[in-house]
Amino acid sequence: xxxxxxxxxxxxxxxxxxxxxxxxxxxxxxxxxxxxxxxxxxxxxxxxxxxxxxxxxxxxxxxxxxxxxxxxxxxxxxxxxxxxxxxxxxxxxxxxxxxxxxxxxxxxxxxxxxxxxxxxxxxxxxxxxxxxxxxxxxxxxxxxxxxxxxxxxxxxxxxxxxxxxxxxxxxxxxxxxxxx
Amino acid sequence: xxxxxxxxxxxxxxxxxxxxxxxxxxxxxxxxxxxxxxxxxxxxxxxxxxxxxxxxxxxxxxxxxxxxxxxxxxxxxxxxxxxxxxxxxxxxxxxxxxxxxxxxxxxxxxxxxxxxxxxxxxxxxxxxxxxxxxxxxxxxxxxxxxxxxxxxxxxxxxxxxxxxxxxxxxxxxxxxxxxx
DNA sequence: CGCCGAGTTGAACTGAATCAAGAAACGTGG
DNA sequence: CCACGTTTCTTGATTCAGTTCAACTCGGCG
Numbered sequence: 001x002x003x004x005x006x007x008x009x010x011x012x013x014x015x016x017x018x019x020x021x022x023x024x025x026x027x028x029x030x031x032x033x034x035x036x037x038x039x040x041x042x043x044x045x046x047x048x049x050x051x052x053x054x055x056x057x058x059x060x061x062x063x064x065x066x067x068x069x070x071x072x073x074x075x076x077x078x079x080x081x082x083x084x085x086x087x088x089x090x091x092x093x094x095x096x097x098x099x100x101x102x103x104x105x106x107x108x109x110x111x112x113x114x115x116x117x118x119x120x121x122x123x124x125x126x127x128x129x130x131x132x133x134x135x136x137x138x139x140x141x142x143x144x145x146x147x148x149x150x151x152x153x154x155x156x157x158x159x160x161x162x163x164x165x166x167x168x169x170x171x172x173x174x175x176x177x178x179x180x
Numbered sequence: 181x182x183x184x185x186x187x188x189x190x191x192x193x194x195x196x197x198x199x200x201x202x203x204x205x206x207x208x209x210x211x212x213x214x215x216x217x218x219x220x221x222x223x224x225x226x227x228x229x230x231x232x233x234x235x236x237x238x239x240x241x242x243x244x245x246x247x248x249x250x251x252x253x254x255x256x257x258x259x260x261x262x263x264x265x266x267x268x269x270x271x272x273x274x275x276x277x278x279x280x281x282x283x284x285x286x287x288x289x290x291x292x293x294x295x296x297x298x299x300x301x302x303x304x305x306x307x308x309x310x311x312x313x314x315x316x317x318x319x320x321x322x323x324x325x326x327x328x329x330x331x332x333x334x335x336x337x338x339x340x341x342x343x344x345x346x347x348x349x350x351x352x353x354x355x356x357x358x359x360x
Numbered sequence: 361c362g363c364c365g366a367g368t369t370g371a372a373c374t375g376a377a378t379c380a381a382g383a384a385a386c387g388t389g390g
Numbered sequence: 391c392c393a394c395g396t397t398t399c400t401t402g403a404t405t406c407a408g409t410t411c412a413a414c415t416c417g418g419c420g
Contacts, residue, residue: 055317056317060316074306078302078303078306079306107291107295108291109291110291111287111288111289111290111291114291114294114295115288115294117298118294118297118298118301121298121301121302121305122258122301123258125258125301125304125305125308126254126258128305128308128309128312129254129308131312132308132311132312132315135312135315135316135348136240136315136348137235137236139407139408140407140408141407159366159367160366160367161366161367169408170408170409170410171367171368172367172368172369172408172409172410172411173407173408173409174367175367175368175369176368176369176408178367178368179368319376320375321375339397339398339399340398340399340400341399349376349377350376350377350378351398351399351400352376352378352379352399352400352401353375353376353377354399355399355400356376356400356401358400359400359401361420362419362420363418363419363420364417364418364419364420365416365417365418366416366418367414367415367417368413368414368415368416369412369413369414369415370411370414371410371411371412372409372410372411373408373409373410373411374406374408374409374410375406375407375408375409376405376406376407376408377404377405377406377407378403378404378405378406379402379403379404379405380401380402380403380404381400381401382399382400382401382402383398383399383400383401384397384398384399384400385396385397385398385399386395386396386397386398387394387395387396387397388393388394388395388396389393389394390391390392390393390394
C-alpha cells in the first residue's frame with residue numbers, strides 16, 4: 001500500500017523538528033508537481049495522499065499514504081534528478097514536509113539519525129519487494145482483495161481509477177472484479 | 181538485474197575489512213540455504229550468483245549478482261526472521277561475506293559508515309522500484325530484451341529456466357520469445 | 361433540465377499460461 | 391570415444407485472465 005510506521009509522524013517531529021514544516025492541504029491540491037527538483041518528502045499526520053505519474057499519457061498511481069505514511073518522489077530523490085511524480089491530497093491532509101537535501105545535511109555526522117533514516121529506507125525497500133512479488137504471483141482479484149484487506153475503507157476514500165492503476169490493471173477489470 | 185556498484189567489492193574491503201571474510205565457491209554450490217537465520221550478505225568479487233526461493237513448489241529466481249554485485253536474503257535480513265532465499269553460485273565465484281548483524285553492530289556510532297550503508301540500501305531500493313515498474317508496463321519480450329541489453333552474456337552463463345523465473349514468465353514463453 | 365465525471369457492462373481480441381510431447385545438449389561410466 | 395540417461399530447451403494445441411474499445415448508466419450540480 002504505502003509505508004506506514006506507527007508513530008512515524010511523532011518520530012519525525014522528535015528528531016527533525018528543526019527542519020520540518022507543517023502544512024495542511026485541501027482535497028485535490030497538488031503538493032508537488034512532476035518535473036520539479038524540489039525533493040520533498042511528506043509525512044502524513046492526518047488525511048490521505050497519493051503519488052502518481054504519467055505513462056503513455058495515462059495517470060498511474062504509484063502509492064497511497066495515509067496517517068503515519070510517508071510519500072515522496074521516490075527514486076528521483078535518490079537519483080538527484082527531476083521527479084516524474086506528482087503528489088496530490090485526496091482528502092484534506094495535514095503533513096510534515098521534509099526536504100531530502102536538508103535532511104541529508106542535517107543528519108550528516110550524526111550516527112543515530114543516520115541510522116534512523118537507514119531503518120526507514122529499509123522498510124520502504126521491503127514494501128517495494130513485497131509489492132513486486134505480489135505482482136508476479138497473484139491475480140488481479142487476489143491483489144485487490146489483499147489491498148482491501150489491509151485498507152478496508154479505501155473504496156470509500158479513493159476513485160476506482162486510482163486503485164486500478166495502483167494495482168496495475170485497467171479500471172474495467174477492477175469494476176468486474178468488484179461486481180463479484 | 182541486480183545491484184551493481186562500481187568498485188563495490190573494493191569499497192567493502194576498505195570499510196569493513198575487520199568483519200568480512202572471503203571465500204571461493206564452485207559452480208553449483210549453495211552459499212546459504214533457505215530457512216536459515218544466518219543473515220549473510222555476499223558481495224561478488226568475481227563470478228556469478230543467484231538467489232532463489234520456492235513458490236508453489238517451483239523455483240523462482242529473485243536476483244542475479246555478478247562482479248561488484250550484492251546479494252543476500254533481502255527482506256528476511258531486514259525483518260530479522262528466517263530466510264526464504266537460497267543463494268547459489270552459478271559459476272565458480274569469489275565473494276566477500278558480510279554478516280548483517282555484525283555489520284549493524286560494527287557501524288553503530290559511526291556516522292560515515294552508517295551513511296555508506298544507507299546509500300547502498302537506497303540504491304537497492306531504486307533497483308526494486310525500477311523492476312516493479314518494468315513489470316507493470318512492459319511485455320515479456322520487452323522485459324527480456326531489456327535484461328539482455330543490460331547483461332548481454334546472460335544467456336551463455338545462465339539457464340533459460342532461471343532467466344524465465346527472474347522475468348516472471350514461464351520457460352516456454354521465454355523460449356518462444358527467443359525463437360524470434 | 362442537460363451535462364459531466366465516474367463507474368459499469370458487453371464483445372472481440374491477445375499475451376501468456378498450461379499441458380503434453382519431442383529434440384538437443386550434456387556428462388558420466390564403460 | 392561412444393552409449394545412455396538426465397537435464398535443458400523447443401514446439402504445438404488449447405485455455406484463460408486481462409485489455410481494448412465502445413456504449414450505456416448513474417448521481418450530482420450548475
